[in-house]
Amino acid sequence: MSTATLVTFIRHGGSQVRRGVLLSSCVLQGNPRITPVKQCSTTNRRSFSSRFDPDGSGRPATWDSFGIWDNRIDEPIQLPTSIKYGKLIPQINLSRVGCSTQLGKRKENEDRFNFARLTEDVLYFAVYDGHGGAAAADFCDRFMEKYIKDFLTHEKDMEKVLTRAFLEIDKAFSRHAHLSVDASLMNCGTTATVALLRDGIELVVASVGDSRALLCRKGKPVKLTIDHTPDRKEEKQRIRESGGFIAWNSLGQPHVNGRLAMTRSIGDLDLKSKGVIADPETKRVKLHHANDGFLVLTTDGINFIVNSQEICDIINQCHDPIEAAQVLAEQAIQFGAEDNSTAIVVPFGAWGKHKNSEVSFSFSRGFASSGRWA
Known part of the structure; x- marks a missing residue:
């Protein structure tokens, strides 16, 4: 659903606009069941529109209202962010x-x-x-x-x-x-x-x-x-260039200096000079x-x-x-x-x-x- 469609949906309560948006939503989501939208009075239009206002008195529209979830979890749609990104976004509770x-x-x-x-x-x-x-x-x-x-x-x-x-x-x-x-904190990670x-x-x-x-x-x-394991080529190379070594245990699992099964961690201060770093991959x-x-x-x-x-x-x-x-x-x-x-x-x-x-x-x-x- 485009941003323009969402804005139009919010600003106008006309039944024709609602009909077009709901039908478009159903088609986009692959919903085979399309229910016609009946004509509404002005009062009903205001009530309908208020459902899209999380701060209003009306019940907010939910993700489930659009038939997208099969296992129904009734979560309101985040209206401002949905308009910002041009797609329906449910609230993460x-x-x-x-x-x-x-x-x-x-x-x-x-x-x-x-x-x-x-x-x-x-x-x-x-x-x-x-x-x-x-x-x-x-x-x-x-x-x-x-x-x-x-x-x-x-x-x-x-x-x-x-x-x-x-x-x-x-x-x-x-x-x-x-x-x-506590000296044990030096090899804790x-x-x-x-x-x-x-x-x-x-x-x-x-x-x-x-x-x-x-x-x-x-x-x-x-x-x-x-x-981040020692069998990754770039990780193994950094460990060896820093003066560390890789040793394998009886199960064939590689360890840094025969102790640590990972090459990146927070802590493990005794191995920081051996190439174990806290810099994350994102x-x-x-x-x-x-x-x-x-x-x-x-x-x-x-x-x-x-x-x-x-x-x-x-x-x-x-x-x-x-x-x-x-x-x-x-x-x-x-x-x-x-x-x-x-x-x-x-x-x-x-x-x-x-x-x-x-x-x-x-x-x-x-x-x-x-x-x-x-």
């Missing part, structure tokens, strides 16, 4: 965001997760997977939101905001560790996968380590992050709510045992994101995950639209088709 974390077979859960509204138009979602203790993950969980919020006040580019926040929080943790009497969503349509993800962000589009996974995506079902952030307890398509399939079978996050984390444990398993599921416009008839999982798959290579 934080109360509907699903999150779950499972201990697995570990003695302690070192995973942390968080989500919040940073500004009127920017939402924040994050997962952190600590190693060598939970101190670094706790530090990020406590302060990352504040760093991002501060940087957003004078920088509009969210990729730059996230990059700066990652680097600054790594420096802050370094200062904290050097002032602490965490992954970090953070997503910012502006106006319900501009999505930016930044990541270090092997936690992941995944977008489900038309029922298929779109990877928004790439694991990805910018414009959402298409008619096709995009959800965003999911996961730690490697899930990624190591459930591949990307299976994650989409499992979540698509669930009624709502809260149930989906819990089912995904629990199934990873049932499938054999030993690490902590954490997931955040953020619903978008096509939530419930692309459901597969059945979900299959096979333990006979090769090792390379699962885990960090999936």
Whole structure:
């Protein structure tokens, strides 16, 4: 739907305008059921128009009103942003965001997760997977939101905001560790996968380590992050040029200096001089709510045992994101995950639209088709 059409829809209450816009919307969304619009009185026209005003007294129009969702979740349309981008954009309600974390077979859960509204138009979602203790993950969980919020006040580019926040929080943790009497903080670290969503349509993800962000589009996974592992050519080269080395364990997994399974992280101060950096890789995506079902952030307890398509399939079978996050984390444990398993599921416009008839999982798959290579 074009911006001009949306503006016309709002400004004019004439039945002919409404008829044309609704029919166009149905055609664009591929809806075979087109219901004729009846003539309305002036009073009814005002009442109809008020439904598109989130601040008015009338009931606001919802995404479901246009027949786009199959699994009905009644969310109002963000009118100003819909006009700004020339397409219908549903409101992302934080109360509907699903999150779950499972201990697995570990003695302690070192995973942390968080989500919040940073500004009127920017939402924040994050997962952190600590190693060598939970101190670094706790530090990020406590302060990352504040760093991002501060940087957003004078920088509009969210990729730059996230990059700066990652680097600054790594420096802050370094200062904290050097002032602490706890020497174990020097080899404590965490992954970090953070997503910012502006106006319900501009999505930016930044990541270090092997936690992941995944977008489900038309029922298929779109990877928004790439694991920072020593088997990546450019990562391995940086480690070796910095004086570090790569060693493989008995399972054939590469580790930096025989200790760390990732080449980028926040913390791990003892390996910073060996090429382990906190500089994140970023990805910018414009959402298409008619096709995009959800965003999911996961730690490697899930990624190591459930591949990307299976994650989409499992979540698509669930009624709502809260149930989906819990089912995904629990199934990873049932499938054999030993690490902590954490997931955040953020619903978008096509939530419930692309459901597969059945979900299959096979333990006979090769090792390379699962885990960090999936």
